[in-house]
Amino acid sequence: xxxxxxxxxxxxxxxxxxxxxxxxxxxxxxxxxxxxxxxxxxxxxxxxxxxxxxxxxxxxxxxxxxxxxxxxxxxxxxxxxxxxxxxxxxxxxxxxxxxxxxxxxxxxxxxxxxxxxxxxxxxxxxxxxxxxxxxxxxxxxxxxxxxxxxxxxxxxxxxxxxxxxxxxxxx
Amino acid sequence: xxxxxxxxxxxxxxxxxxxxxxxxxxxxxxxxxxxxxxxxxxxxxxxxxxxxxxxxxxxxxxxxxxxxxxxxxxxxxxxxxxxxxxxxxxxxxxxxxxxxxxxxxxxxxxxxxxxxxxxxxxxxxxxxxxxxxxxxxxxxxxxxxxxxxxxxxxxxxxxxxxxxxxxxxxxxxxxxxxxxxxxxxxxxxx
Numbered sequence: 001x002x003x004x005x006x007x008x009x010x011x012x013x014x015x016x017x018x019x020x021x022x023x024x025x026x027x028x029x030x031x032x033x034x035x036x037x038x039x040x041x042x043x044x045x046x047x048x049x050x051x052x053x054x055x056x057x058x059x060x061x062x063x064x065x066x067x068x069x070x071x072x073x074x075x076x077x078x079x080x081x082x083x084x085x086x087x088x089x090x091x092x093x094x095x096x097x098x099x100x101x102x103x104x105x106x107x108x109x110x111x112x113x114x115x116x117x118x119x120x121x122x123x124x125x126x127x128x129x130x131x132x133x134x135x136x137x138x139x140x141x142x143x144x145x146x147x148x149x150x151x152x153x154x155x156x157x158x159x160x161x162x163x164x165x166x167x168x169x170x171x
Numbered sequence: 172x173x174x175x176x177x178x179x180x181x182x183x184x185x186x187x188x189x190x191x192x193x194x195x196x197x198x199x200x201x202x203x204x205x206x207x208x209x210x211x212x213x214x215x216x217x218x219x220x221x222x223x224x225x226x227x228x229x230x231x232x233x234x235x236x237x238x239x240x241x242x243x244x245x246x247x248x249x250x251x252x253x254x255x256x257x258x259x260x261x262x263x264x265x266x267x268x269x270x271x272x273x274x275x276x277x278x279x280x281x282x283x284x285x286x287x288x289x290x291x292x293x294x295x296x297x298x299x300x301x302x303x304x305x306x307x308x309x310x311x312x313x314x315x316x317x318x319x320x321x322x323x324x325x326x327x328x329x330x331x332x333x334x335x336x337x338x339x340x341x342x343x344x345x346x347x348x349x350x351x352x353x354x355x356x357x358x359x360x361x
Binding site: 021050054063064082086090092 | 191211213214215216218219220221222223224225226227228229230231234248250251253254257258343344347348350351354355
């Protein structure tokens, strides 16, 4: 049973690491994190039309001196592949990716499964360090370290949020 | 109008503005005709020029940002027009070099060679300030306006076909770092 406080923990991890600009193409799961960010006057959330557009916006913001995070579903990671490689990795522009993991345990929609199963391998292929916390405790143990690593190496890093953490989407 | 002349007319008017250039021809023109630390060159991620410019404009609302995009590239990211229209950044101008072809890859026609119009798409997206200069005199006036007045602006410019002269310097990481440092050095204002 997922701890319903998971979404606030994710929002807090980002905010306490000086991330206050967010871009998103929402889904049911990351919207639970977005609720905390929308309610916070210190945070700005841009809803983009596609996830790679959101990456362009956050990359520009980094060049302008602001950290940013992209909240999306793993289908959005699929949309982002070239921009992650040819912009963020090639130019060393860090960004924090927060990816809800559809297409794995408990999935009801066959269309979600191929990219869901490929998610970690896509990140690995691009050399993007990622964690997949299965509980709030697991998230809190690793989260600050992951964000710090991203800005140390000036590259994207990713939180992949599995159904064990979030409760997933139940059809 | 040729793109190099149109680029020169802008470069001659710049002070502390940011210019973001599209990969390929626009970046090569800008490097050759007016290299400066506040130029943000792009080298890949086709389509992202306007989005990168929007992000800079959001992070630094006190600095004016001018994007030099291309028709083929913006056609890959038309949603960017909608996001710009939604957010209404006053400090952003999107200039589009529209030569109606994919010049870098050999001159294959784009949709604007046929029935599509950036001006109409921008208006449809909700951009109010859409300017279409038809010659160098009008373009000069448009530059004066986008460098002084609140935007956002979208400025489609029909330019002749032709490859930029010279060779790109592709120090991708170095130029990004130089730009970030230069912008950080522009004191917060307005």
